[in-house]
Amino acid sequence: MDFGNIIDAALSQALGPQAIVFALAAIGLNIHFGYTGLLNFGQSGFMAIAGFGLAVSVVRFDLPFFVGVLIALVTPVLLALVLGVPTLRLRADYLAIVTIASSEILRLILGAVEFKDVFGGSNGLTGFVRPFQDLNPYSGPLDLGIVSWSRSDLWSLTVGWILVALGCLLVWALMRSPWGRILRSIREDEDAVRSLGKNVFSYKLQALILGGVFGGLAGLFHVLKQGSAVPTDFNTTFTFYAYAALLVGGAARVLGPVVGSIIFWFLVAGLGELFDQLTDGSGVNLPTWLMTDTQASLVRFIVLGLGLMLLMIFRPQGIFGDRREIAIDAR
Amino acid sequence: MPANLKRSTGEAATASLVDVPRVPGAPKPDPIVKGDNITRTFGGLKAVDVQHIEIQRGVITALIGPNGAGKTTLFNLLTGFDVPDTGAWSFNDKSLAKVAAFKVARAGMVRTFQLTKVLAKLTVIENMRLGATGQRGEKIWSAPFKSLWGSQEDEITARADELLERFKLDAKREDFAGSLSGGQRKLLEMARSLMVDPELIMLDEPMAGVNPALKQSLLGHVKSLRDEGRTVLFVEHDMDMVREISDWVIVMAQGQIVAEGTPESVMADPAVIDAYLGAHHDTDLTELDPAELEAQAEAELDAEAAAEEAKE
Ligand SMILES: Nc1ncnc2c1ncn2[C@@H]1O[C@H](COP(=O)(O)OP(=O)(O)O)[C@@H](O)[C@H]1O
Ligand SMILES: [Mg+2]
Numbered sequence: 001m002d003f004g005n006i007i008d009a010a011l012s013q014a015l016g017p018q019a020i021v022f023a024l025a026a027i028g029l030n031i032h033f034g035y036t037g038l039l040n041f042g043q044s045g046f047m048a049i050a051g052f053g054l055a056v057s058v059v060r061f062d063l064p065f066f067v068g069v070l071i072a073l074v075t076p077v078l079l080a081l082v083l084g085v086p087t088l089r090l091r092a093d094y095l096a097i098v099t100i101a102s103s104e105i106l107r108l109i110l111g112a113v114e115f116k117d118v119f120g121g122s123n124g125l126t127g128f129v130r131p132f133q134d135l136n137p138y139s140g141p142l143d144l145g146i147v148s149w150s151r152s153d154l155w156s157l158t159v160g161w162i163l164v165a166l167g168c169l170l171v172w173a174l175m176r177s178p179w180g181r182i183l184r185s186i187r188e189d190e191d192a193v194r195s196l197g198k199n200v201f202s203y204k205l206q207a208l209i210l211g212g213v214f215g216g217l218a219g220l221f222h223v224l225k226q227g228s229a230v231p232t233d234f235n236t237t238f239t240f241y242a243y244a245a246l247l248v249g250g251a252a253r254v255l256g257p258v259v260g261s262i263i264f265w266f267l268v269a270g271l272g273e274l275f276d277q278l279t280d281g282s283g284v285n286l287p288t289w290l291m292t293d294t295q296a297s298l299v300r301f302i303v304l305g306l307g308l309m310l311l312m313i314f315r316p317q318g319i320f321g322d323r324r325e326i327a328i329d330a331r
Numbered sequence: 332m333p334a335n336l337k338r339s340t341g342e343a344a345t346a347s348l349v350d351v352p353r354v355p356g357a358p359k360p361d362p363i364v365k366g367d368n369i370t371r372t373f374g375g376l377k378a379v380d381v382q383h384i385e386i387q388r389g390v391i392t393a394l395i396g397p398n399g400a401g402k403t404t405l406f407n408l409l410t411g412f413d414v415p416d417t418g419a420w421s422f423n424d425k426s427l428a429k430v431a432a433f434k435v436a437r438a439g440m441v442r443t444f445q446l447t448k449v450l451a452k453l454t455v456i457e458n459m460r461l462g463a464t465g466q467r468g469e470k471i472w473s474a475p476f477k478s479l480w481g482s483q484e485d486e487i488t489a490r491a492d493e494l495l496e497r498f499k500l501d502a503k504r505e506d507f508a509g510s511l512s513g514g515q516r517k518l519l520e521m522a523r524s525l526m527v528d529p530e531l532i533m534l535d536e537p538m539a540g541v542n543p544a545l546k547q548s549l550l551g552h553v554k555s556l557r558d559e560g561r562t563v564l565f566v567e568h569d570m571d572m573v574r575e576i577s578d579w580v581i582v583m584a585q586g587q588i589v590a591e592g593t594p595e596s597v598m599a600d601p602a603v604i605d606a607y608l609g610a611h612h613d614t615d616l617t618e619l620d621p622a623e624l625e626a627q628a629e630a631e632l633d634a635e636a637a638a639e640e641a642k643e
Contacts, residue, residue: 170475173474173475173476173477174471174474174475176477177468177469177474177475177477177480178460178461178466178467178468178469178474178480178484179468179469179470179471179474180474181453181457181460181461182461182469184450184452184453185450185453185461188450188451188452188453189448189450191412191432191444191448192444192448192449192450193461194412194431194432194433194436195410195412195432195436195441195442195443195444195448195524196433196436196441196461196462196464196523196524196526196527197433197434197436197437197441197464197527198433198461198469199431199433200433206471210471
């Protein structure tokens with residue numbers, strides 16, 4: 001067994017572009033679910049609409065790249081308004097249903113043959129990230145011995161982690177403010193907040209928009225680091241993995257979603273490589289009745305799911321969560 | 332405190348009501364709330380059916396009546412937490428029918444809940460701060476910059492600390508509200524609603540579940556609210572409490588107002604004894620010992636809590 005390879009695979013994913021996409025999406029979900037108690041099950045929809053917002057603007061409408069980026073950040077705001085205005089006055093579950101449905105609808109529309117002329121069908125769109133790559137100041141790849149990244153990954157990482165850091169800074173600043181206090185109060189009891197003269201609907205909408213924009217940033221970053229916008233990248237499992245990352249790190253904590261995403265990808269990649277090596281027919285191998293090489297990449301998710309269950313049972317507040325916030329019964 | 336609040340006293344409050352006829356829906360000399368034809372049905376049940384109601388400004392009005400009389404529902408309607416089938420009402424001559432709950436609170440009409448709604452996972456002081464209105468830091472654009480709201484937050488905190496001291500909660504300042512006892516939660520909820528600086532404060536069973544030692548101080552607090560110029564409307568089961576602090580009593584039964592008057596006149600009214608005392612027909616409530624009353628109130632509260640839970 002080659003532990004070097006396992007650590008390499010785990011670390012390059014945990015600190016790599018994919019973890020950044022998850023971290024950004026999970027920061028958004030943290031604003032929604034962690035702080036405000038809104039159940040957004042369609043974060044992938046916010047990602048998709050922003051990613052394609054950029055791609056379509058540049059590829060189909062020949063708009064300048066930075067105008068495309070701007071459009072990409074406005075589209076999640078519009079989506080949040082469309083989803084939030086009709087549902088945020090209703091019970092919490094309405095938002096959950098509407099968000100999950102809308103994200104699927106978006107994904108299907110974006111991949112539909114009928115709209116191939118606009119969205120590129122199942123292959124999606126490419127050829128819109130040139131200006132992003134042109135800004136790359138690095139001259140070559142980075143090799144840290146144990147992990148290494150290509151020149152273009154290095155640029156993505158720089159931009160991505162700066163975005164994550166700025167996002168965390170913003171969330172920290174907002175959540176220590178009276179505005180954040182209202183969100184945390186809404187999570188617990190909307191009526192109490194209303195009785196004190198606060199427009200609960202407006203605050204929920206603001207939270208939905210802000211978290212949605214972080215989802216949009218995740219989508220934008222995803223298409224940039226990948227160089228293409230592909231509809232199937234934005235399916236609902238993405239949203240649930242992002243939730244898993246959030247819960248691992250700890251909801252309602254500023255760094256929870258970031259640490260959660262890093263750990264999540266460390267485990268996904270590390271376990272993947274480990275099981276690969278244990279089933280590849282050379283060196284130490286698991287008996288085939290236990291696991292075959294084709295099963296290896298799936299088993300890691302079973303193991304992860306199990307781990308998540310154990311975490312929820314023994315440490316429901318996540319790694320960073322505040323035990324007291326969880327332990328106290330509201331009644 | 333709003334400029335239009337005038338300090339008042341028990342005598343002044345009583346004096347303002349001497350000429351008011353002791354009949355249901357009686358007009359008052361200076362009503363802060365006026366309502367007409369307010370109805371609300373649940374299925375076939377007419378939970379509230381109020382022809383006319385007026386609440387006198389600057390006095391303590393008790394709203395009493397047996398369980399299920401519609402007191403809480405009336406509170407919910409007046410404060411925008413529920414929508415009536417019919418009806419119109421005004422607060423300070425401004426119509427508040429079909430106005431959102433948060434706007435009602437901002438207008439100066441703030442209520443507490445029968446089942447307390449303290450925010451268990453916020454500390455006591457954070458609960459208090461939440462109550463302050465007009466906070467600059469509640470606007471999303473200024474929220475990230477503490478320099479824009481920090482000084483206001485300090486003022487709010489100072490005001491909150493004063494109230495906590497007054498309500499003897501200062502020792503609990505940094506505790507999570509979820510760790511408070513039932514009585515302390517009632518106190519916190521009342522103190523928090525004062526952060527809104529309301530003209531009219533509506534308390535739904537403020538004494539329920541409060542231990543006898545705390546009750547006396549709670550009574551003092553309610554009186555002090557009137558004495559600093561606020562109007563108080565409160566729901567209560569404990570007749571001793573009602574007799575001791577209210578200037579006026581409105582009796583509801585089966586959704587309707589069945590009697591009104593001073594505490595003495597109302598409690599002597601055979602219709603009230605009939606409607607309100609119901610099952611305790613032959614016991615004089617006032618002669619029950621406090622522990623028994625307590626147990627009774629607890630039992631009722633528990634039953635309603637269970638009903639509430641079942642509904643959810
Ligand atoms: N949300 C509701 N749905 C159905 N029935 C209700 C609801 N709220 C109150 N009721 C009914 O309306 C009546 C009045 O209730 P309530 O206002 O809570 O009485 P009170 O506060 O005087 O004890 C009761 O019969 C109660 O069961
Ligand atoms: Mg009630």
